[in-house]
Amino acid sequence: MSRALSSDLVNWNKLDHDGKASTQAKDFTTILADMLKISFASFTTQSPWLMGTTLHISLPQPDFEKLKIKIAEVADRCYSIVTFWVDENEDAVYLRMCIEVWQAARSDSKKGCRTLSMVNGLPADSPHRSQLIKVYHNSRTTDRPAYSVRGKSASYPGDQDLFHFLRMSTRLSSISLDTYKRVLSVDSEGSLDSDKIIAQAVTSEDRSMLTVACTATQDARAQGLFSRLVETMTPDGLDWLDFELKQQLSFADRSFEGQWGVVVHLPGVPAAMALEKRRPSFFVPWSGDSPFGSQVHILDVKVIEHSYCMLISSSRKPSRDECKGMAKELEEKLNVPSTGKSWVTHPFKKELAPWFRADGVLDKHFKEQVINKQAEKVTAESRVCEARPEGLLYVPTDSGSDTAPKFDPGSDPVAMIGPRGPVVLILVTRQSGDDGDKTRTTIPKQATTLLGSRLLFHRQEGDTIIWLVEMCSSNQHDFDERIMMSHIPRSGDKPIFLMSVNPDRVTRRPEEVPIILKIVQDSGGVWVTQGLPMGEGTSNETWTVVEGDAVEVLMKRLAIDRQRALEAGTPNRGDSMATRVNDAISRSTETLPQIAALHDVFDWFMACHGFTNILLVARNLPNNSNVEKISGNGSQNRQLQFLRNMLPPAWREANPDAIFEWKAFRSAYTDDFVNGLGEQLTKIGGKTLILMVRPDQVVKSMTQLSRLEGLLCEGDNGAMSFQWDYKTCLEVGEALQLDQEQSKHPSVQTWATAWKDSNRAVPGRGSWPTVQLHLWCFKGKTSETAIRHVKNADECSQAIKLSSYQGGDYVDPHFLERGKRGFNAPTQQKYQAYFEELFPSDKFNAKIIFPPKDGSYNCRYCHKTLTDEEKAKKLLKSELSKKRKREQADDAQAVPAGAP
Structure with a gap:
């Protein structure tokens, strides 16, 4: 540092x-x-x-x-x-x-x-x-x-204010502004000769850029803004002036009026590097009579996890061929190789709502409600089922013929194939969470795989086919609480064939497997699933009958698999808490009392243990880490800012050359991170305290934790973290490894009181982490608390591998039809119509059961009917939550910790 x-x-x-x-x-x-x-x-x-x-x-x-x-x-x-x-x-x-x-x-x-x-x-x-x-x-x-x-005058705002305004209003890049500055000529009255300026353009790109810059400058002068540009230097002034002009201050936004827009993404590192050099916009002289505008805006946020997306205007609604040609031309302009994975959204018309704000930032509502939706649609369309042109379902023929689809060994349900009477086929699709967005992408994918399965090749007239569309957490709610499970017949008059693309779609609880098997086996049926490979030559796509050895394998796997649900929200809750702490500190003009107490005890801790150096570590390795490294990784920025906020100002000022930082793009599962950390410690030398936000953010396997312990022990170094789960409640002296006398210091008692006062919410698995200083690895010993965190992260990573398969890669095009939020009434009608088309009512008893939306179900998770006592508890919990939020809003001095 x-x-x-x-x-x-x-x-x-x-x-x-x-x-x-x-x-x-x-x-x-x-x-x-x-x-x-x-x-x-x-x-x-x-x-x-x-x-x-x-x-x-x-x-x-x-x-x-x-x-x-x-x-x-x-x-x-x-x-x-x-x-x-x-x-x-x-x-x-x-x-x-x-x-x-x-x-x-x-x-x-x-x-x-x-x-x-x-x-x-x-x-x-x-x-x-x-x-x-x-x-x-x-x-x-x-x-x-x-x-x-040029400085300020009565008729000219000065070059600096003008260029601040142009950067925000037109979203011109620094390089474009350099070119404009070199040719800008303004007379004593603040007017400019646009034709003379544009004539100095060397390239067609420069000509387009100078035209935009001159037009925006003249426009600002014509509106009388030259005398008011100083107002745009402050956030309040910029907001008020934009309000006066009825949100017309952004030249970039006005350039889209009456136009169409498309979003383009070119994947890969070469494209990311080329666009990083040009952000936030650049200019392209399109060939021929292209309808596209010359200015290409590079978006400042990700679109569905895609960085470096571009927004381009069009004077008319372009055809798909024109859009594809434009993407190809962009690749040539940027001199990047074609990957075949680029995409362009369907055109969308500019309405009254703004696309860019007056400060040049992409409007959040436009990004979430328009751009994200269009990108989701393109992604879904690319996964349309094209495997069998004749249709989604296999066409029934003679079961004994050579054309009949073959099952993998051990997955051929004999009762389904031989001479039989009517059966009940139940297709289980599930996605937990109340937000409909994820459901609309995952459940259609599961349904496409189930309906296209070979098991349905053996369907016969008179069969009952039930598709369960469930949005409920099997981790939070047991089998009997889930209203969808009540639709599985219990009468036993027809064999039940339960189908799933992964066993965890039916349940994540190993103790419920015997219950489910009893229901289907007592009826004479079986549970057939994908996502349960049973040996060499099998994969997640293999259909397996859950019986015999498969039952024991499944129950052991679910014991690990459930850890994904238990730990799923931990990283997000930690990120949210770090973000809120960073924002609270950045907005405060004085040190918050809880942070002041933390700094004081941290200062005392450093004096007690004698660490001479501090290394702040921010680790992250996203799937597209090479692209993230080009743009600057948001996760690492958040981690470093959080760790900087934890450092005592007094120690920082007294030891400015003893504080180091490391942005590690390395794996927490392999030797890579620990090896890299060893290199950093060798360069630093001395007794070093390593700070990281959470222990499981840097090591996520017990093997690597053991290696880290050995590494730190070699140089008498230590590791400290600040975010811990709701189960962590250590005495300050114990957490900081202070002796009895050191624990009597006033700063220790003050911090203990501040930490206790900050934890006002009832702790639970969904709680946000708490801020605690914990020296968890020192002198060759690792605390049980840290071991628990790393073990949970290790099991969660294993569970993710086990449950990542949620069906094939394609989605039936009929399932792309959906409402804005979840499965609304029109969407349900379209799905039901298609289902009846697949299974005609004169031959089959087929139906889809959607999550109930009527008022008879009061629990939004499991949709069960609540008793009066349960309703009272639910209401009390809601009121307590509202009260806590009001208290936190009123108490500007409190940093949230442990909030649910």
Whole structure:
């Protein structure tokens, strides 16, 4: 970590009228000099510089070569470096930096965060806004921009305010603003010659960009905004001016009026790198008579877990061929290889609601209600069932013929195939949770697999086919509580054939397996499932009859499988709590009492144990880690900010060179993380305290926990975490491994009281984690609390592997029809009509049973009818929850911990 930013550096050119740009440039240079161990005097910084444009910094050739070699390592250890890339063509290194990454990161899609509105956003000239920096060697003097900065006048707002406004209103990139600044010419009255400016464009891309910039500038002047641009520098002023103009302050948003929009995604690292260089927008001169607008907006948030999606306007509704051609042209423009996995949404018309806010941020409602829906639709369409053109169901023929589908060994239910009477076929599909979004993607996938199964090849006239559509947690509710299970016949007059794509769709509880088997076997039927491979040559797609050895295997597997449900919300609850703590501290002008108590006891702890260094560790390894590393990983930013907030200011100021950071893109299951940690400790040296948010965030297997314990023991190092589950309730002295005398210190008692006061909610499995300081690995010993957390994470990872299969890769196109929220009445009617088409009523007794929506069921999870006593308990619990939330809202000094 960089030492405290210097304030006494001399011979620094003042770069702007109020010193904010010079201060930020000085801070960036100080950080780079500190991290690279290069003399500050070696850096030559562009003067003057406008915030929002590219900051040019040059170095002597040897120092520049050192930068190129060490930048990757430095970026992993520097919180202020969001991302970087080396441009071999320009022989330069580009960096995106900001002083406080958490302040600049958009996190309003996470539970627990503040709503990111313009009012609580960053000021236009905030040092926490990210800036683009270009570093090259001194011989490249031609790269250094040479232009003067115009100050404010009666008719002109000044270059800095104008460029802040253009960055927000037009969403032009730093590189585009550089080009505009070089050719901008304004007379004494604040007017500009657009034709003269545009004529200086070297490329067609520049021409399109300069046209947008000139149009926006002239438009602002015509509206009389030049004299009011200073108002847009503050969040309140920007919001009020936008309100006055009826949400017409954003030029980017107005450019979509009367237009259509499409969202494009090009996957892969090359595309991500190309787009990172151009964010937040770039320009493309489309070929021919293309309807698409030249400005391509790179979205600042993920779309259904896809980074670097682009929003493009169209003057008319483009055809699918035009959209595909446009995506291909984008690949050529960005010079990235075609992966065959790019996608373009269907066109959608611009309505009255805004797409971009006045501060340049993508509107959250538009993203969630329009873009996400369109992206989901494209994803679903790509999974449409095309395996059998003749239809979803196998067509019945003579069962004994060679064309009859064959079952895998041990999965051929004899009672279904031979001469028989009518049977009951029950297709069980389940997704837990009340939100309909996940259900609409998972349940149709399960149903497609079940209906397309070979078992239904043997259907006969007179059979009853029941499709259960269940939205209930089998982890929270037992078999008898789940109203859907009451639809399984118990009379025994017809054999029951229960079908599922994974045993956990029927139940996650091993003790319920005998109950379910008794019901089906007593009727003369069987339970047939996928997702239960029983040996060599089988897979998740193998159909297995649950009987004999399969029963014992299933019950053992469910014992592990249930851990997925038990631990499913733990990471999200931890992230939400960390987000809320970060936001609470960032908004507070004074240190919160609970945080102050934590800092005091932390300071005392450091004095007692004699740690000389602190290493903050943020670990994350998403599936697309290479892309995440390019954009700057939000999880790591959140972790580092949380850990920074836990550090005592007094210790931080007294030991600025003893605090280190590590952003680890490494696996918590393999040797990779522990090996990397060993390398970091070797570089640091000395007795080091390693801080991480949770122990299971860095190691998720008992093997790796044992290796970590051995590593820390070698150098007398220790590991401390702050987030612990509701079962963790340690005495402060025990948690910090203090002796009896050390535990009598006033800070220990103060923290114990503050922690107890913060835990006002009734603890339970759904509770948020609590903030506790716990030295969980020290002197070769690991606490039982940490072992429990890691063991739970280990079993959860095993369970995820076991239950990840939820059906085949395709979805029947009929199941793409759905309502905005869950299975509403029109959706149910469409599903039922298709089901009757598959199973005609004159031949089969077929029906779909959807989750009940009428008022007779009062439990939104299991839909059971509540007794008066249960209703009273439910009402009391609701009132207590509301009371607690009111208390937390009123108590601005409390940091939430342990809240459900």
